[in-house]
Every structure is written in structure tokens, then in C-alpha cells.
Amino acid sequence: MSKSLKNKIDPYIIDVIGRLRSAGFETYLVGGAVRDILLDRTPKDYDVSTAATPEEVRRVFRDRHTLIIGKRFRLVHLIRGRDITEISTFRKRPDQEDQADRPKRCENAPENMIFHDNAFGTSRDDAFRRDFTVNAIFYDPIDDKLVDHTGLGVSDLRDGIVRTIGDPALRFEEDPVRVLRAIKLVGQYGFTMEPETGKAVRASLDLILHASPSRLSLELEKILRNSYTGSILKAFHDYGFLRYYLPDLDAVFETPEMDYALELLALRGERIRSGVFRASLSTAVAMVALPFAETELGQTGRGGLWDYYLGVEGDLRRIILRLFHPLVLTHRTTSDAVNNLLMQLRFKTHRRLHSCADRKGYPGAREFAIIQNIAAWHIPDFEDSCPLPVRSSGVPNKKRRRGHRGGRRGGNANGNPDQAQTVHAAAQAAESSAPATEPERDFNA
Numbered sequence: 001m002s003k004s005l006k007n008k009i010d011p012y013i014i015d016v017i018g019r020l021r022s023a024g025f026e027t028y029l030v031g032g033a034v035r036d037i038l039l040d041r042t043p044k045d046y047d048v049s050t051a052a053t054p055e056e057v058r059r060v061f062r063d064r065h066t067l068i069i070g071k072r073f074r075l076v077h078l079i080r081g082r083d084i085t086e087i088s089t090f091r092k093r094p095d096q097e098d099q100a101d102r103p104k105r106c107e108n109a110p111e112n113m114i115f116h117d118n119a120f121g122t123s124r125d126d127a128f129r130r131d132f133t134v135n136a137i138f139y140d141p142i143d144d145k146l147v148d149h150t151g152l153g154v155s156d157l158r159d160g161i162v163r164t165i166g167d168p169a170l171r172f173e174e175d176p177v178r179v180l181r182a183i184k185l186v187g188q189y190g191f192t193m194e195p196e197t198g199k200a201v202r203a204s205l206d207l208i209l210h211a212s213p214s215r216l217s218l219e220l221e222k223i224l225r226n227s228y229t230g231s232i233l234k235a236f237h238d239y240g241f242l243r244y245y246l247p248d249l250d251a252v253f254e255t256p257e258m259d260y261a262l263e264l265l266a267l268r269g270e271r272i273r274s275g276v277f278r279a280s281l282s283t284a285v286a287m288v289a290l291p292f293a294e295t296e297l298g299q300t301g302r303g304g305l306w307d308y309y310l311g312v313e314g315d316l317r318r319i320i321l322r323l324f325h326p327l328v329l330t331h332r333t334t335s336d337a338v339n340n341l342l343m344q345l346r347f348k349t350h351r352r353l354h355s356c357a358d359r360k361g362y363p364g365a366r367e368f369a370i371i372q373n374i375a376a377w378h379i380p381d382f383e384d385s386c387p388l389p390v391r392s393s394g395v396p397n398k399k400r401r402r403g404h405r406g407g408r409r410g411g412n413a414n415g416n417p418d419q420a421q422t423v424h425a426a427a428q429a430a431e432s433s434a435p436a437t438e439p440e441r442d443f444n445a
Helices: 002-007 011-022 032-038 054-060 123-129 153-159 168-174 177-189 195-203 205-210 213-225 229-238 247-251 256-273 281-298 312-323 331-349 362-377 417-432
Strands: 027-030 047-050 065-069 075-080 083-089 138-140 145-147
Touching: 011 027, 011 047, 011 054, 011 083, 027 032, 032 138, 032 153, 054 065, 054 075, 054 083, 168 177, 168 195, 177 195, 177 205, 177 213, 177 229, 195 205, 213 229, 213 281, 229 247, 229 256, 247 312, 256 281, 256 362, 281 312, 281 331, 281 362, 312 331, 331 362
Parallel strands: 047 083
Antiparallel strands: 027 047, 027 138, 065 075, 075 083, 138 145
16 A cells, blocks of 8 residues: 555655655655545645754755744745645644633633644654544655554544544634534545544534634635535535534525535536646635526526626625625635636627637636536537637647645645735735734644
8 A cells, every 4th residue: 555655646745755854854744645645535735744843944955945934833835836845843732831821812712722832742742633533644655654643543544434633522622623624524525423523523613713713714715725615515514513614605505506506516626636627716716606696696597697787896796705704715816706707708608708718817717617518508519619728828728737735735726826826825924923812723634
């Protein structure tokens, strides 16, 4: 098994781990990448964990572009073009004494909630401070071996079980975002909750209200880029979590409009996994909003769209913001989603498509239109009749570069502008966010 694992890893990542190992630092591929490779899925990104401190990592890669981010717990972004590899130092679980200095705005937060998480540790410490056993499997591609410190990670992954490391109720109280991630594993992989973990999840749903809005918005971005977006949202709804996370979307979840949105997302996911489409954030936002826009603005039913009128842009923006309230999408993402929706009228009528094939939002809008045609329009030979995206040089953009990092732990860039912006924005946010007022992110998934 391990030999096949090594063959599935980007050689660049093996080189990164090899350089840290050659410098004398214990280093592993960790988290979701190991989980996905063991499940025979393509990792959306690669995370590396090492015994080296951030400063030592920078010295090892002095010939490459590195950026130390974060104030409470620093880590290194190793940058190659649009691709970012995240390198973290092994951590250990913080002591409760370290949490005495609670931010004023969080005085009513759970007693055991973690606000300071910046203590370095060993690889074993790092494994046991992670959230779930399936996220605590380490892989060493140099010596070609798996390291499962908990002793349950590999078997739980094989059996499809979500199990917390340690007492479930305590671990969710320490970091409420773990509730989201537990249910996300159910939606994304079809896993089953271990009974005590499932019981604690249902008892801890409202703890998410104590999590920082910025962290929750970052989690939303990762979900929308995921090829299993619809399945994850459905799991959130089934567990009763969506009413705390996205209450306005939960209120309309059991409607024909949401059924159509889930169908569009499912078709998108299939094409992303087959390598045909990109994991565009703004396109996913547009797919969720489109059925509701059709009902409110067109009243023409599924696939009917709406007639253009002065002010439609503002109405589309209002629908998007309402559905994803109270979480915040970037202005760029919302604007790109609105433009994607507006362009659907042109695709359905095939009006002057060649004249806009070189525009920034054209590739995502074309992909969305192809999916709409499969689901609702049923126009013969539609995909072949839509011009391919054109580069600035005028050459059809038939091939897109695939990357292993496209955002702060958030998927591939694949040349997508709204994802590239998120890379820059997330790095800036990590440097400028208020470290004393929200708990440290848990780099597990």
C-alpha cells in the first residue's frame, strides 16, 4: 500500500519533505492529504508538519519564496507560483492554565474553549491534539511508511468511522469548529459517526455560535470549492447544524429551488472529480443562488432564467447575501457570482458568445451553462457550440495548470482569479487578524 501512496504524491511535495529531513528535522505529510490518498482520492492540497520551527523552515528553503504567517501560532507558506504548501511545526495540546486570559467578547464562551494554541511539541503530541483519528495519520514518503500514533486512524478510515481523539464533548467545547468538521466528513465521504462522537455532535451544535465569524467564512469557502458541496450541505441540514451555520439557507432547504441547486452542485462535483471543470468558488455560489433568482426575478420555473432589467445586478447580489447570511463572502467572490449569473442569459440564447470568450469570467460561466443544459435546457450539441475560453494571445485555453494549493488550506487555484485572490487575502488576514480575540485555527482537515 505504501509504495502506491508514494506514487500518488506530487514529486514536489516529496522534495519539500526530503529537504527538511536532510536538514535533520522529522517531517511528515499530514491531515486530509493522507486521508484522501488512502481513500484513493486526489488531494485538494498538501500539508506538511515538521519538528522545525518556522524560522528553521525558512532557513532550509532560503532559495524559495517563504512567508511566515500567524501570530498566535506561526506556520510557513512555501510559495511556488500560485501554489502554496503549508508547513506547520508539531504542536501539543495547550494547558487550561494558558486559557485564563479570555477575550472580553468571549466571556460567555464554553469553559474549556481554547483561545491560545501556540505550544510546540513532538509528532506524537501533534497527533493527539488533532480532532479525529482519520485526520491524525502521518505519512513519511522518504522512508515510505505510515505513522498512526492513535492506533485507530487507519482502521477507522477503512471502516468509514468519525471518531474524536479523546472525550468528544470536551474536544467540541475546546473548538466548536470541530462540530462542523465532523459533519463535513459524513457529507464528503459518507462516513458514520462513532456513537459517542455522534451523541456529542448533536449536543454541541449551538457551540458554533461562539466560533469566530472569520473562521466560519473560511470554512464556507472550502466547502463551496469542494466537489461534494451539496452532500456536505445536506449533512449539515440533516444533523440540524445548518440552522446555526446558515440559518437563511436552512429555512429554504426543503424547497424545489434547493433541490435544483443540489442537483446543479452534484453535476458540478462529478465534472470536477473527473478533471473536466475547476473548483471555482464563485461558480458554486452562483449555482446555489440561481434557482432562487429564477423564482424571485423571473417566475418562469426551472431553467427559465429571467429577463434582463435595470437593477438586476443589485437584486442578484441581494439574493446571494441573504442565502449566505450571516457569513461573509468577499466582494470579489460575490461580484464574480453575479456576473456568472448574468452571463447565463447570453449562453442560453447563444448571443455573441465569441465576443466574450476572452473575458475573465467566461470559463466559469461556460461551465455553469453546460451544467444547466444537462439539468434543464437540453439544447442539442450545446457544449460543442459554446466557444472554448480564449487566452489573451487568442489561443483556446484547452489545458489548465493544476496546482496543489489554491488558498489557505482551500483547494487548487487552477488559474481561477477568485481563488487566487483568496490566497492573497487569507495570507493577509492571517497576519493582520486580531489574535487576542478568537481561538487558533485547528489545522486538521
